[in-house]
Amino acid sequence: MDFFLSLVIAGACVGSVYALVAVGLNLTFWTTKTLNFGQGAVMMLCAISTALLTAQGISNGVGVIAGVAIVALVGVIVERIAVRPALKTAGSMGWVIATLGFGILLQGITSKFFGSQAIPFPEVLFTVQDVIDIGGQNISLQYVSIFVVSILIIVVLEGLTRYTVLGTAIRGTAQDMELAIVQGLPVNLIVSGSFVLSSILAGIAGILTAQISGTVDPAFGFELVLMGFVAAVLGGMGSSAGALIGGIIVGIIGKLVGGYISTAAEHGIAFALLIAMLALRPEGFFGRAEVSKA
């Protein structure tokens, strides 16, 4: 029972990070019906920047902020040079390949200039030794902290989209872009903004994950973004609540399978879930089924 509980808690914690990634993916899916298939590289870039800067002696806090700022900029760039032109000229799937390519480009550049070895990631939030007692279990504070941070960010984001004008404008743009244009909404800004926000969320997710694993290398992030996909699809593309629940479900199931069957299957089961969900109910648990009049 203890083992089960520890797995569930660990699963919920990593799941919340998946949810964070998923919420980020949702943002751009809302505004442009696209998402960054190279998001993993964005996560990696943020984590590696933070790691490298702190290794130079810069404080953790500043390092994190710098890392996040860097990927925010990357968000603007990827929308401008990969997504927007691809949507215009490269057919319905060009953007998938263009964003995938951009991620590979980032990874390649990072490898080239910083080597492909794993570098240690500083302990930004607590240390490995810090534990807290929950229901008789010793749970790593690092795990708990990533859970808290993720949930906090998602809740804040939800609040922003619901209660601010900008948030309303984003939701409007997502529903009917032409209407948004004709009503004078700054659609270009909103689209750029959604990519910036998406990258920031990915970057934070990268930092939180690197926190747990302790190291980061240029190939970091690929599996994490896939987990984000699974969470988003399970919950229903476009739904924040869905992303949260989807992420936690994926996290928990993954850890349970990992604990009871095989650690390697931890991610594999998530992909199987992805395929099953897409086959049976593509709109996920909370998404809206798309009805067309043909």
Next chain:
Amino acid sequence: MLEITDLSVSYGAIKAVKNFSGGAKDGLITAILGANGAGKSSLLRAISGLNLITSGSIKLDGTDITRLGAHERSRLGIAHAMEGRRLFRHLTVEENLRLAWRFGTRRVLLKPALDDVYARFPILAEKAKIHAGLLSGGQQQMMILSCATIRSPSVLLLDEPSLGLAPLITTQIYQFISDFAKSSNVAIMLSEQMAAIALKVSTDVCVLRQGASVFSGSKQSLIEQGRAGDLSSMYL
């Protein structure tokens, strides 16, 4: 004031609007009539900037806006209620109104503007927190018109405001449009398939047929020339 000179709009090879000239005067209503496929929506979309103009020009209060994008035209005060009762279905009525106000010209403060809308259409006040997609057709149209007017526009473009609405609601809506024209001095151009109701409130009329203008002038002259009865042949 809106002045359109020799406007042509094409989608690829489809000539949706051919050499249209016309406009709308401050405080008055111009009706654009015609059957479906005549080019009414294409014309309005070209004015608000959603469609590309192939040739010709558009002037807003003397300024040539032909080269401007939809966003800029919106900022200059062109409000367009598109065909098909377009609204943000998953936003509440109040959110729709706030958004429209926020990105309009904001000549009036939000609170008084909202109060105005709710006074005019009490049902909207009742449904303020309800998702716009759940309203009835008539209520939606009231909201859409209010979103257009709350922007304090200089020009108002209305695409088939009566589409799919019961006669009683249509009358209510047209009363609102007529009152608004007088009180705000905004230039209004509205398109309608249903000629009768549009003719009641308008001073100028253009009839389109397959993209071309088959009548353009004041309502007076339409009646005087005895061509009011001809309308059906202009359509059919």
Next chain:
Amino acid sequence: MNSMRTLLTKLATHPLALLVLFVVVFFGAPYLRGATLQILSFALVSILFTQSINVLTGMAGQISLGHAAFFGIGAYGSAIIAKTFGLNLFLTIPVAAVVSSLIAYLLSYPAGRVKEVYLAMMTLGFGQIFLEVAREWTDLTGGVMGLSGVPSAGLGTLIILGHKFSTIDYFRVLLLITACSMIFIRNFSQSRLGRSLFVMHYSELAAGSVGIARRQTKQLAYALSGLLAGISGGFYAHLVGYLGPESFAISRSIEVLVVAIVGGLWSSAGQVISAIFFTFLPEQLQLFAEYQFIAYGLILTFTLILFRQGIGGLLFLPPRFIRQAWLTTAVEQQRQATAANSQTNEPQFLKIQTVSADIKVQEITMRFGGLVALNSVSLDIQAGHITALVGPNGSGKSTLVNIIAGVFPPTSGQVFLQGSDVTAQADVEMAKKGVVRTFQDPRLVPHFTVRENIMLGAHAMMHYTWLEAGLSMPRVRLQEAQALEQCNEILQLLDIEAVADQAVESLPYGYRRMTELGRALLARPKIILLDEPAAGLSDVEMTRLAEILVKLKHLGITVLLIEHHMDFLTGLVDEVVVLDSGSIIFKGDMLGMRQDPKVIAAYLGDDEVQHA
């Protein structure tokens, strides 16, 4: 520039030139250094693997970000069977390839139902699953340590029927298989099945409208792609002699995408060059190896945006999807036949031999959520007549046509075709029964010629299989030739023979309309449903269209058209039906319609305006 392309294309497609190339490489193999021979072998494997992407992504437009999985199934499959059962690669590779094909076929079930972005995710996930399985199923695959001892020519362990295969022997076998595969694929792409793969990408509705079965077409694309990937994987295994799971990670999937995209998504010739280039480059250019990721990243990010056509588009003429030799013969024969007959140019094969078809629509109601689009509509569409469906926006005209065509079933009510109930029939079935339609905006394959687009209409009339197509059996030539002759008759009817072999994307709108009409006609309709056929046509083109519709009527074909253009309909239609808000408000002739008070009210509002 174009003359260079023409020359290169002639070289690349001329049987003699290709034979010479083959012979030179085949017999020149012993004179190459061992290292070069090995790289060439890898290049051949890459060519084969890229062809699997050519079929699935290039032709059918289905993105795959995890194709390394199929490559891996072929590789591990062949290696494991060889090691376990001691069978030689001529048995193990086909078996492994069939397994790969089967799994691809199964994947097509979920994959065929989702939209692009989900497909991309699904294939990514699938690729990852394969990688995990390869890593973890140690008993079968050797796990992370890998599978060694795979019979390989390079290691001298490849012994088939007593003969020890040298690297030269292996290369020759691989060369032969690759050459045969390329020929197979070219034959396939120039057959009805190859063409149908393309239309699936651009418009599934258009495919259904001429009887192309959507699910089966996607399944075929996946299965064939899986087969090719499996074969290439198998040859890879016996080339390297050792398999490690990391060879089948995402980088492999990305690499093959890069090769395909740089080569040009549906250009086999371009892909061959690209595959050879990318195989040699890391070997020759140490610099490239260092910058490989960056290069791949740049290529993937910008090629589709800036350099869509790839090497294929640069060096060669656009590939064609009709066998040139058959085309020339068919056109000749058709022209001679027409001259001999000196009939009016009404394609006799379109003539309704038995009885013209009528359609009866009985109390059709259609609800979309809360909206009632059609309200208990009943209508008799007379056989052999031209009937127009008109009405204000939102009256339900398109909905009615969609229901008749089988795009979706009505909420209630029935549709009868010549007396039999066809209410539940889907669009593909209706097309086969002779109910064909066109669309409001022409849905064509943009880079196909007019002729190739029209040939899509003949898909359901031809019956040869994909295997027969690839092997170019006599049956294929016969059926294609007949379709080509009929296609030419239609081109003459529509007066577009002059542009028959130009890509539709380069032609003005009027031609595209005619092309879509031609496609519908080649499907031998008993009833043709036209959605706003006059929209966007010039006066001259409209007159032409009207003449054609009258000719169709003479041939016994029933015509139903949705139109707004009243002048076009005058003098053309036998009957006009007016819909308003989901109900029929008038049935009769054009003159009566113009004067009918209900119709006038529907369009103009109440008749107060008459007395204004």
